[in-house]
Amino acid sequence: MEITLKDLNYRYKSQRQQYALQDVNATIKPGIHLLLGENGAGKTTLLHLIAGLLTPSAGECLIDGAKSCHRLPSILSGVFISGINIDFPMRSIAEMVKVHAPFYPDFSRRMLDENLAAFGIDPSTPLSSLSTGNYQKAKVAYALALRTPVLLLDEPTNGLDIESKKLLQKMVATNVSDSQTVIISTHSVSDLENFYDGVIDICGSRLQYALTVNEILDRLDFGKANTPPPDAIYAEPWVGSFRFVSEKTDENWSDIDWEILYMAARKANNKLLKALNR
């Protein structure tokens, strides 16, 4: 399923003067996308708009050409959002499987059992008795097993220990198919790096860019050097040297340094966007 955002605007009733999202235009194709943005940038609002939980103040959010805010079963059965502020109302995951999962035609019980077993969680354990981290793991395991064409994970690594983060990374990599569109919003980029196909960056309620990793690597170079190159878009000191991002000048591809990319979008916004829009 393809997600299309057309002149998308949203403002909460309680903040009439301030937009939570403003003039967002993007097309998000299947793949795993990283959603970046500072606190309050509008990441969760964007995910809720895609999931149909919010109706845009202006513009459209389309999933395969249908407005998500209309909440049609054909669309909703293909979208699921899991996040820290989205609680499961049932007693246990086993109960969720009984009463909630039947709405999702591609749900895989086998995948759920495997995911929960990997995290060491029994599906019949009451959710209220799980720790914050285990509750988060149970929710992500269930969300992945629903196998919805659009999966939105809002801060999935919140409350997870280092080992669980690695496990989650493996789980996402193995459970997500090529035709699924997965958007992962996270503050800790390093926890899940190396498996993103695209990046969506929101800063101050405006979309900075929504590009695939290949498009970024086509236009930018990331590296480390003792002194930052004169043409660097942004550089910052790092253990006796500098990490930098600059416009791409040669054919060699480097690995994306997510943190530098994030900082460049905030500290050297114009230069970065100019390079990305080349």
Next chain:
Amino acid sequence: MKQTRTLSNTDRTTWSRIAMVWKFYLPYTRRKLYAFAAISTLIEVCILLAADNMPKETVNTLVKMASTLLTVLIGCSALVFAKPKGRELQAMLPALGTEKCIVIVGYVTIIIPLIAVAPTVISYVILGDSHPSVLTLNENATMDNIHFVPAFVFSLLLLEGMALTCLWGVIACRGRAAMRNGLLAAGGVYLASMMLTALTSFCIGFYAAVTGKDIQISDTLFQFLSIICAFYVIFALIKSCRAIKRGQY
């Protein structure tokens, strides 16, 4: 990912999906349904036992207390949906808004009232006109010169109005304030109905005194109030359904 097309994700209203939505809400409602059935049965048993062993006045008081208790319970039955957890999941549930409305509104306005009156109806079928509640009703009706049907219609509409307003208050409100909102809404409707009854009685009485006409106050009063209540029930129904369909999270 090409999604599997099944009956469960068609965009038409289907009975099978209504059943699925009902099943989804069962963890919310199951215990309350059992509790309602138990409370209404207990009340009925108490009334029947009291009718055999206690003076008539005590039975009358007991019947009135029981009907007040049931009114409160039915009027506030929507509070089961005030649970702050899982609001987003309910909104995202792949079912049509109409199907969710049928289940939620049906629970509040049909299933709960039916469960509440079922024990009384069953014992009435067995005992006939000698049922203590019927005797009390007849006595009150004779004393106040009230006809049963207009009074019953008004009570029923008031009850549905209270229940739907409570539902509207609960659904339209987010978080922990939902419970308070639902209670205030149901209480507000009850209070408003009492004030309206008093005001209308005064107006009808005043009109009868000025014109010198012999007006059957209670019948006119209940007819007038029933019409107002009916309009209000439709309004509350529309508002509740809108809140269910378009809730923003």
